[in-house]
Each structure stands twice: as C-alpha cells, then as structure tokens.
Amino acid sequence: MNFRFQNLLGAPYRGGNTVISNNTLLLSPIGNRVSVTDLIKSETTTLPIQSSSNISRIAVSPDGTFLLTVDDRNRCHFINLPRRALLHRISFKHRVAAVQFSPDGNHIAVAAGKLLQIWRTPGFSTEFSAFELYRTFADFDNKITSIDWCPRSEYLIVGSKDLTARILCKEKVRDVVKYKKPFSLLGHRDTVVAAFFGVNSRTDRACKAYTVTRDCYLFSWGFTSDDEESPPPSPGTPDRDLEGDLTVVDNGGVKKRKGPEIGEEEEDEGYLSRGKWELLRKDGFSQGHAKVTACDYHRGLDMVVVGFSNGVFGLYQMPEFVCIHMLSISREKITTAVFNKLGNWLAFGCAKLGQLLVWEWRSESYILKQQGHYFDVNCVAYSHDSQLLATGADDNKVKVWTVSSGFCFVTLTEHTNAVTALHFTGTNNCLLSASLDGTVRAWDLLRYRNFRIFTTPSSRQFVSLAADQSGEVVCAGTSDSFEIFVWSMRTGRLLDVLSGHEAPVHGLMFSPTNAVLASSSWDKTVRLWDVFDGKGAVETFSHTHDVLTVAYRPDGRQLACSTLDGQIYFWDPIDGILMYTIEGSRDIAGGRLMSDRRSAANSSSGKFFTSLCYSADGSYILAGGSSRYICMYDIADQVMLRRFKITHNLSLDGVLDFLNSKNMTEAGPLDLIDDDNSDIEEGVEKQTRGKLGFDLPGSSSNHGRPVIQTKCLRIAPTGRSFVAATTEGVLVYSVDESFIFDPTDMDIDVTPEAVDKALDENRLSEALILSLRLNDDSLIKKCIFAVSPADIPSIATSIPPRYLQRLIEALATLLENSPHLEFILRWSQELCKAHGDYIQNNSRNLLPSLKSWQKAITTNHQDLADTCSSNEYMLQYLCSSLAKK
Structure with missing residues (x-):
C-alpha cells in the first residue's frame, strides 16, 4: 500500500518556458508540476511538488540548486532541486511574465505586470518571510515581457509591451552627477519579445545589446562610454565637485576622482551609466506574416535562436546576422526556445502539440524528441x-x-x-x-x-x-x-x-x-x-443499476464490477453467488464543478467508479472515476485502505470541495469569464474541439475548464506500481523505496547488532534469517554478499519458506542495481532449485515478487544481448588475436 507519485507520462510539455540546468537537465512545466529530463541518461522524472494551478514560468539558479516556479495564480514555489523539497512560498500581486536569477545567484528579477521587482535569493534556513524585496522599478507603461542580467549582475535589460527596452541599474543611484538616468532603447514598432546583453570577450563587460520584436525584427545596439569621448582636460588648478565635494585631478589626460568613498572598483561597476547607447543596425527575419514567439541568446557564442508562430526556428550568428540554420519543426507556433550552457544544444517546445525537442545544431541531430497526446x-x-x-x-x-x-x-x-x-x-x-x-x-x-x-x-x-x-x-x-x-x-x-x-x-x-x-x-x-x-x-x-466496468481477479476465482450507484459487487464466477459488496459513493465523492449550483452532498455526479483493477495478489482493488480521488479497498474486510488525491491543480474543474458564492454571477462563475486575450497573443492557446465533438480544455467557445477524472487504472504485473489515465496525463505511482520498518517475527534478540555478530562469527545462514526478520534492505544485501559462491546452495536451502518472498524481492532489486550479475543469478538459480515446489504451490501469493524477479532478469538479458550484438565483430577480432598468440 506504500505507493507514492513517481512520474507523469503522456505530456512532456504543456506551455511556459523551459530551462536547461547544469548543461544536461531539461526542466519543463507539465500542468502544475515540473518534469526533469536527464539528456545524458535519457531518463525523465517528475517532481512530486504541486502548484495550486498551471505553472507558467520557471527559473533555475546558476549552480542548479534552486528552482523557482510561478503559476497562473501568481503563486511562487522556491524548491531545492537536488533534494526535491519545497523550501519557501510567496504570492505576487500581478501576473508574472518573466523571472530570472542573477548570474551570481544572489538576486531574483521578477516581471510582475508593469513592475520589475528584485528580490534577495532565499537560503536553506527556515524563516518566516524568506523573500526580501530589494528594489522595485515602476518605469514601464505596459506589461514587461523579458528580463536579462549583465554578466556581473549589476544591470538589467528589460523588454516591455510599451515598445521599449530599458537598461536598469540594480543598485540605487547615489551620485546624480556621476550616474545618468537608466537608458531607454526606442524605435521598435511592436512588442519587445526579448532583450539581451552582449559582452566584450576580453573584459567580460556588457558593451552591446540586442532586442527582438514581435514583428520579426532584431535591433543591434552599441555602447559608447563618456570617458572615451570626453575632451582632454585643460591644465590649471584642480576643480571642486560641488555635489560630492571630491577633487578632480588630471592624471595623464584622464579624469579620476580622489576621495575615501568612491574608488576605482565602484567606478568600474557603474560604467553603463556613464555613456550612451546607439542603434547599430536593424535586421529582419523575413518570415512573412509570422510572428516571433520565442527567443534566446548565448553570450559565449554570440548567437541568437528565434522561434516563430509558423513552427519555424532560425539560428543566427551575431553581430553580422548570418543565418546558420532555418528549419521547421511543425506548423504550430514555438512557445519556448533556449540554449544550454555550452551552447551546443537547443531546446524547443510547442504547447499546442505537447512537443519537446532538443537539437544539436552542429551535427544537426536530435538529442530528444518527445510529443505527448494531443487530447486526453x-x-x-x-x-x-x-x-x-x-x-x-x-x-x-x-x-x-x-x-x-x-x-x-x-x-x-x-x-x-x-x-x-x-x-x-x-x-x-x-x-x-x-x-x-x-x-x-x-x-x-x-x-x-x-x-x-x-x-x-x-x-x-x-x-x-x-x-x-x-x-x-x-x-x-x-x-x-x-x-x-x-x-x-x-x-x-x-x-x-x-x-x-x-x-x-x-x-x-x-x-x-x-x-x-x-x-x-x-x-x-x-x-x-x-x-x-x-x-x-x-x-x-x-444488478439494479447500469454496470460500468468489470475485472477478474488474477486467479480467476472472483469477478468485480461497478455500478452507477457507486457500488462494487464481487461475484464468484464458478458458483454464481454474490460474495461481497462495497459502498463507495461516499469515498469517491468530492469536488464540485464550477457551474454546480448544488452542494457536493446533494449532487449525484461523479459518485461512481468507471475503472477497476485488482492487485497482483488479488488482496485489494483500485477504483477510480469522475473524481479527483482513487480509492484502494481491502476485499476481504470491505474497508478502504487508502485514498489517493491525484491533483491539487485549481486550473481544473472538480478539485474544490467548496465554492465561493461571491464568484457566482447571473452570467455564470467569474472564473469562467475570460476577458483577457493575452494568451492567444503570447502563443499558448489550445485546441478547441476534439474528435468526438465536445469542447476540450481551454476552449475559446465557452471558456470552459477541463474536469478532473480518472478514465483508466492498471496495476503492473509486478505489483510494484500502478498507472492512472487522468485529465492531467498518465500518473505513475510506485512503491516507496525509502525504508519502512516492517519486521517479521520480532523478538528481543533480533537486532542489527545480532546480525553483525553472526557475520563476524561466520554464521551466515543465521545472519541472513535475522536480517530477513528485521526487513532491513541494507542488512539483507550485506548478508547476501557475505556468502561465498561455494556456500550459496547450502544457505539457500536453509531459508525458511515464510521469508522466501522477502529474499526474492531483495534479489530482484539487486539484479536491477548491482554490477555483480553472475553472483545474483547464482543465488536465483539455487533458490529455485531448493524451493521450486513451494514457489509453484504458492504462486498466487508470490506472484508480484516473481514478476519483479522476472522483469529484472529479462532487462539484464536484453541489455547484454544488445551490448554483445553491437560488439560482435570486435569480440571476434579479440578472440582471433588471442588464439594467434
């Protein structure tokens, strides 16, 4: 029963921006969760942390330790990514369009509506209010669309829908004469989709900038310092700085300030405020009626990747604006495009198709190509x-x-x-x-x-x-x-x-x-x-009501079926008699639709099971339906063992138990009245109608929301996991691998010290039995590896049958993770020889463990077969070379 959420399949990407952390980890939002894909190991997992609604923006700290997620309700989660633990929460007052960590990792820039807020990065310590607001900029006339930091974390270049990009200083201005007002980059005719700083490779200082507009134009800007253009000073008596009361002297034709407060390092920090920006060139992408929907810039390579609304992406070498690649992914708009740290991989996402691609532009090959189901x-x-x-x-x-x-x-x-x-x-x-x-x-x-x-x-x-x-x-x-x-x-x-x-x-x-x-x-x-x-x-x-589904127990001696009134009936198919009945309507009930005008207690919708599935040993059954719950029942006692809540996503309908009557109007619920058309403009609108003709999630015809439900449940033959086909995708639940103390035949003498003492005295059989009684994975594996290959037959024969299932599970785990393949297979062979009759007579009870055992052996066999077939000629060559010697 110790199942926990492991992964989400069927939808690798659903919108928002993607991020590549540590050059190999691709993070992408899936509904109210975040998926992590290891591009080297070709594995994907989903973080167990859920937001209250669909995640729209994510950002990762430069060292890959912290993950920041912001959902549609402007609620932010601060997550420790390696530990997969939630550290802090905060809510913003306006919709967040962009978020980014500073290169030094000390600050976070958040674009909340027309405001740009800079927050100090929280740490690991437990605090009541971990987020500290450092500074707020309110210089924009419309919503902010993009943020980029300079390499030294001093300045930001910020793009907006007011057709401008502004360069802002993180620190507050202390000297009005020395520092000018933040510069505005003007001349754009459409929304600035992205703005980036370019750097000088020798000094690692920002010396240029690029802005990309929605109407397919790229502006290149250059920076000129006032120190470079200032005329040489006239000789004479040193002047006095009226504002700072600091002496200005002539030192070899260059003006320098003398004083205890401002030194050369501080003067170097404020270099972007002592010059001017000018437009160097304006280039067009020539994509007809298409619009720019995604953009990213790599400073080290000085390259820009741009995604368009027609499914085409382009890779350009700057500052000459040389097109390196121009390829089409699909006919739908690209909603995210990002470089990895080295710049050799490009990640693209298409929200409408649920498509996620990672492309290596030098070899022109795909590192990752995944696409989820278009509909439920x-x-x-x-x-x-x-x-x-x-x-x-x-x-x-x-x-x-x-x-x-x-x-x-x-x-x-x-x-x-x-x-x-x-x-x-x-x-x-x-x-x-x-x-x-x-x-x-x-x-x-x-x-x-x-x-x-x-x-x-x-x-x-x-x-x-x-x-x-x-x-x-x-x-x-x-x-x-x-x-x-x-x-x-x-x-x-x-x-x-x-x-x-x-x-x-x-x-x-x-x-x-x-x-x-x-x-x-x-x-x-x-x-x-x-x-x-x-x-x-x-x-x-x-039956008295419509029968919705039917399932056989794995041994074929019991039949379960669910009816429209929420009952689960268990029949004996041989004698034709009713064995048990479970009343489940109250267990699965929960959650009201946004359009419901009745309370959950008085509503009959969703109070029945549409999918049933027996466990591998037939002792319990899983049931799901048009609800946010999956129920697990013990069949013999007709009691509910556990109830899984499949989501906390408030973007779906049927998640809340109680609705706020203040949100109900004569025209319907306020949450279903969408008066903001920005989603279509930003390129995240969804398909409106399905193959069956009914409205789908995000439909623009009625602005309805998808209803949470479980359409299908299946338990793995090994009994170690089960899957649920839900509105959010295919949820995978597996047995929690963390240690749970579940001993067998405990008494005062069964202790870890007794196991160690038996091993020291070479009483291997006793030590193994004691570890099996303690049910401690580490001790069981330690005792297994303490046995020499010659002693395996005798030790395997001495194992009592009641501990056999636990030993089989340990061997199956070792086969999946241990490099000592021949040693574990020898254990498996001798165990089958010694206890073959017991395994055959108790196959029903041992079925989940035997399935896990078989799965591990089959996986190793396939891996070895693939490795040998791919190295067949090399092995032949080596064998012939050894034969000649």
Missing part, C-alpha cells in the same frame, strides 16, 4: 513484464512508453478515430487496440507495424477489448449495436458474434485461468460467455 488519454495497458506501457487517446494515436525511463519510443497512427481500449498479448511483442473507427488492430512491437486488422461486415464503434491467454482469440464490445465480436488472431477472420446485451458493452475481460469471457453492459447485467464452445451466455448476473 482514454486507456492504458501494461506489458506482462511491466517494462512497457501503452496509451491510447482521442487524438487517434497509440503510444508505447518505457516505464523506467519515461520516454515514448514509438507512436502508432493508423487509427482514424479515438482509441478506446488496449491489450498486450502474452508474448509482449503484440499489442491490440480498439477504436471508434470500427477497427481492432494488432501491432508488431518488434517491427513497429500493423500486421492485422479486424473489422465487421458493417461499421461499428468499439469501446472494449479482450484477448485470451494464448492470444489466439480477440473479442471487442460495441457501443452502437450492443454486440461482442470474436476474431481469430491467426487468420483475422470473424468467428462469432455474441448477442444478448441491450446496451453498450463497456467492460470486457477473459478469465486468467480458462476461456470464459466476462462482459458488462449498461443494461444492468454482467454476462459470462463460453467463447470456444459457442453456447452463448453461460451465466448472467443482474
């Missing part, structure tokens, strides 16, 4: 070894993901309508998908092709799918003709049509032990079918 995910399916996860959505696509890395490695696009059901066959190399386009397709996951299409004489809409254990028989249920169609996998021919239901068949599943097919329908019945004998319905279980 309808169905998920685990492979039998728990390594792969398939998802199907309303965008007509089927995607297959590697669970360990979180990456999608193949997208199947042959369906022409929404994908409604998925199923892996027993070999893991075949995936079945059902769709509303009237076809069921079989996919070869070795060659990534569609090798079989199952159709019906007249077009039907399939909403459920099942296949027997051998994978030879495929069944699909329909929503329009209320029939179940049966095909042969080998020939693709239609074998039978099962009729009897009087409403859509939304639940379909074969028994894990025999060829009995269970189907659930909105006609308030669950029917069992003997598919091979063709005798029709064997058994019918009647």
Whole structure:
C-alpha cells in the first residue's frame, strides 16, 4: 500500500518556458508540476511538488540548486532541486511574465505586470518571510515581457509591451552627477519579445545589446562610454565637485576622482551609466506574416535562436546576422526556445502539440524528441513484464512508453478515430487496440507495424477489448449495436458474434485461468460467455443499476464490477453467488464543478467508479472515476485502505470541495469569464474541439475548464506500481523505496547488532534469517554478499519458506542495481532449485515478487544481448588475436 507519485507520462510539455540546468537537465512545466529530463541518461522524472494551478514560468539558479516556479495564480514555489523539497512560498500581486536569477545567484528579477521587482535569493534556513524585496522599478507603461542580467549582475535589460527596452541599474543611484538616468532603447514598432546583453570577450563587460520584436525584427545596439569621448582636460588648478565635494585631478589626460568613498572598483561597476547607447543596425527575419514567439541568446557564442508562430526556428550568428540554420519543426507556433550552457544544444517546445525537442545544431541531430497526446488519454495497458506501457487517446494515436525511463519510443497512427481500449498479448511483442473507427488492430512491437486488422461486415464503434491467454482469440464490445465480436488472431477472420446485451458493452475481460469471457453492459447485467464452445451466455448476473466496468481477479476465482450507484459487487464466477459488496459513493465523492449550483452532498455526479483493477495478489482493488480521488479497498474486510488525491491543480474543474458564492454571477462563475486575450497573443492557446465533438480544455467557445477524472487504472504485473489515465496525463505511482520498518517475527534478540555478530562469527545462514526478520534492505544485501559462491546452495536451502518472498524481492532489486550479475543469478538459480515446489504451490501469493524477479532478469538479458550484438565483430577480432598468440 506504500505507493507514492513517481512520474507523469503522456505530456512532456504543456506551455511556459523551459530551462536547461547544469548543461544536461531539461526542466519543463507539465500542468502544475515540473518534469526533469536527464539528456545524458535519457531518463525523465517528475517532481512530486504541486502548484495550486498551471505553472507558467520557471527559473533555475546558476549552480542548479534552486528552482523557482510561478503559476497562473501568481503563486511562487522556491524548491531545492537536488533534494526535491519545497523550501519557501510567496504570492505576487500581478501576473508574472518573466523571472530570472542573477548570474551570481544572489538576486531574483521578477516581471510582475508593469513592475520589475528584485528580490534577495532565499537560503536553506527556515524563516518566516524568506523573500526580501530589494528594489522595485515602476518605469514601464505596459506589461514587461523579458528580463536579462549583465554578466556581473549589476544591470538589467528589460523588454516591455510599451515598445521599449530599458537598461536598469540594480543598485540605487547615489551620485546624480556621476550616474545618468537608466537608458531607454526606442524605435521598435511592436512588442519587445526579448532583450539581451552582449559582452566584450576580453573584459567580460556588457558593451552591446540586442532586442527582438514581435514583428520579426532584431535591433543591434552599441555602447559608447563618456570617458572615451570626453575632451582632454585643460591644465590649471584642480576643480571642486560641488555635489560630492571630491577633487578632480588630471592624471595623464584622464579624469579620476580622489576621495575615501568612491574608488576605482565602484567606478568600474557603474560604467553603463556613464555613456550612451546607439542603434547599430536593424535586421529582419523575413518570415512573412509570422510572428516571433520565442527567443534566446548565448553570450559565449554570440548567437541568437528565434522561434516563430509558423513552427519555424532560425539560428543566427551575431553581430553580422548570418543565418546558420532555418528549419521547421511543425506548423504550430514555438512557445519556448533556449540554449544550454555550452551552447551546443537547443531546446524547443510547442504547447499546442505537447512537443519537446532538443537539437544539436552542429551535427544537426536530435538529442530528444518527445510529443505527448494531443487530447486526453482514454486507456492504458501494461506489458506482462511491466517494462512497457501503452496509451491510447482521442487524438487517434497509440503510444508505447518505457516505464523506467519515461520516454515514448514509438507512436502508432493508423487509427482514424479515438482509441478506446488496449491489450498486450502474452508474448509482449503484440499489442491490440480498439477504436471508434470500427477497427481492432494488432501491432508488431518488434517491427513497429500493423500486421492485422479486424473489422465487421458493417461499421461499428468499439469501446472494449479482450484477448485470451494464448492470444489466439480477440473479442471487442460495441457501443452502437450492443454486440461482442470474436476474431481469430491467426487468420483475422470473424468467428462469432455474441448477442444478448441491450446496451453498450463497456467492460470486457477473459478469465486468467480458462476461456470464459466476462462482459458488462449498461443494461444492468454482467454476462459470462463460453467463447470456444459457442453456447452463448453461460451465466448472467443482474444488478439494479447500469454496470460500468468489470475485472477478474488474477486467479480467476472472483469477478468485480461497478455500478452507477457507486457500488462494487464481487461475484464468484464458478458458483454464481454474490460474495461481497462495497459502498463507495461516499469515498469517491468530492469536488464540485464550477457551474454546480448544488452542494457536493446533494449532487449525484461523479459518485461512481468507471475503472477497476485488482492487485497482483488479488488482496485489494483500485477504483477510480469522475473524481479527483482513487480509492484502494481491502476485499476481504470491505474497508478502504487508502485514498489517493491525484491533483491539487485549481486550473481544473472538480478539485474544490467548496465554492465561493461571491464568484457566482447571473452570467455564470467569474472564473469562467475570460476577458483577457493575452494568451492567444503570447502563443499558448489550445485546441478547441476534439474528435468526438465536445469542447476540450481551454476552449475559446465557452471558456470552459477541463474536469478532473480518472478514465483508466492498471496495476503492473509486478505489483510494484500502478498507472492512472487522468485529465492531467498518465500518473505513475510506485512503491516507496525509502525504508519502512516492517519486521517479521520480532523478538528481543533480533537486532542489527545480532546480525553483525553472526557475520563476524561466520554464521551466515543465521545472519541472513535475522536480517530477513528485521526487513532491513541494507542488512539483507550485506548478508547476501557475505556468502561465498561455494556456500550459496547450502544457505539457500536453509531459508525458511515464510521469508522466501522477502529474499526474492531483495534479489530482484539487486539484479536491477548491482554490477555483480553472475553472483545474483547464482543465488536465483539455487533458490529455485531448493524451493521450486513451494514457489509453484504458492504462486498466487508470490506472484508480484516473481514478476519483479522476472522483469529484472529479462532487462539484464536484453541489455547484454544488445551490448554483445553491437560488439560482435570486435569480440571476434579479440578472440582471433588471442588464439594467434
């Protein structure tokens, strides 16, 4: 039961800006969470910290320690990125359009509406008010769009919608004569999308600037110091500075100030205020009617990357404005573009497509290419070894993901309508998908092709799918003709049509032990079918309400189904009797829609389960539906063990339990009245209608919001994780790997000291049993590695059967992480020899552990096979060289 959130799949990017930290970590916002992608290891994880609404801006400190996130409600989180811990919170009064750390990491610049605020960077210490406002600039006539610091963290160049870019000094002005008013860069005809400082490579001081406007123009600015243009001073008596009362003397033709307060270092710090800026050149990007939507600048390479609203991006060498690359990613606008620290990689994001790309411009190759589902995910399916996860959505696509890395490695696009059901066959190399386009397709996951299409004489809409254990028989249920169609996998021919239901068949599943097919329908019945004998319905279980879904226990001796009144019924499919009933309407209830005028207690919407899934050992069941909760029930005792809250995102509807009546007007809720069209202007508008015709998140037709719900639940065969297809994406929950004290057969003599003493006295079998009773991972691994290879058979035989499951789990973990592969495999072999009969007789209880064991062995086998095949000729050469010697 110790599950916690691990990752979010199905949507690598949804809007906002992306950041590359430490040159290899790509951070991108996904709803109210942040995804972290390791570009070297090709792995992605999602931070467990949630914002109260969708995240719009993120920034990372120069050393990669701190992460700052700002959501749509102007609430900010300050996060310790390596520890994945939330340190501080703060709320801004205006919408934040840009945020950036200073190069020295001491300050944070925040563009809040028309104000530019500079805050001191909080530290690790616990404080009541960690954020300290250092300075505020109110020089702008419209919203600020971009911020950039100079390399020494002294000045900022800030772009705005008032068609200007201003250069501001971080420190307050102390000498009016010495320091001039911050300079304004004028002459733009459209919004300044981005503004950057350029540096002198010799002095590392800002000496130029670039501004990019929305109408596809780039302005290059140069800086000239007053000291360079000042005429030589006339000889004579030293003058007096009336303001600062400081002596000005002539020292070799250069004026210098003498005095105890201002020295050469302070004079060097204020150099940008003692000169003027002038326009050097103006260049156009020549993109027709397209607009600039994203831009970034790399000081070391003096290069600018620009993304346009037509999906094209350009890479330009400055200051000559030489176009190095001009490529098209898609037809949709690019909403983020950023360099990494070295400047060899470019990261691009397209919010409308959920697309995230990392491109190496020198070799012209992709480092990362990921794209999520265009619409909500309808169905998920685990492979039998728990390594792969398939998802199907309303965008007509089927995607297959590697669970360990979180990456999608193949997208199947042959369906022409929404994908409604998925199923892996027993070999893991075949995936079945059902769709509303009237076809069921079989996919070869070795060659990534569609090798079989199952159709019906007249077009039907399939909403459920099942296949027997051998994978030879495929069944699909329909929503329009209320029939179940049966095909042969080998020939693709239609074998039978099962009729009897009087409403859509939304639940379909074969028994894990025999060829009995269970189907659930909105006609308030669950029917069992003997598919091979063709005798029709064997058994019918009647209910008082519509049956929404059905699931078999892994041993095939129990059948669970949920009904429209929030009940979960458990049937004995062999004797045909009702075993248990769970009342779940109160457990799943919670959350009111923004348009609801009834209280949550008086509303019946969402108080039922649309997806059920048994655990690997069949002891508990997961249930989810049109709610923000996923419920876990103990079947034998009919009690709720735990309730998972899948999101805290207030940008979704149905998250709040109580609504504020002050926000309800005659025209509807205030939150649904959108009078700001800035999102479309900034390039983050979303698709308005889906394939099924209903309005989707962010629709401009009714300004509605997506409703939180769980469409599909699946537990991994290993029992170590489960996934939920929700409105926010596919949430992956895994068993918490942190230590939890859960001992077995404890007494006063079972201590870590006793384990160490037994190891010192070479009582290896006793030490291992004591560590298993303590259930301490570190002690178990220590005892396993203390055994010599020659003693493994005798130690494996001495293990009592009741500790066998814990030892198998430890070996599975070691197979995934330990480099001593042969040693652990030797342990596995001897354990199977010594306890083979017990494992076979108790396979149901040991099933999750055995699945984890099998998964680890299969993964290592595949990795070794790939490594050997890629080095086959090198090995042959080395062997032949050794043979000659």
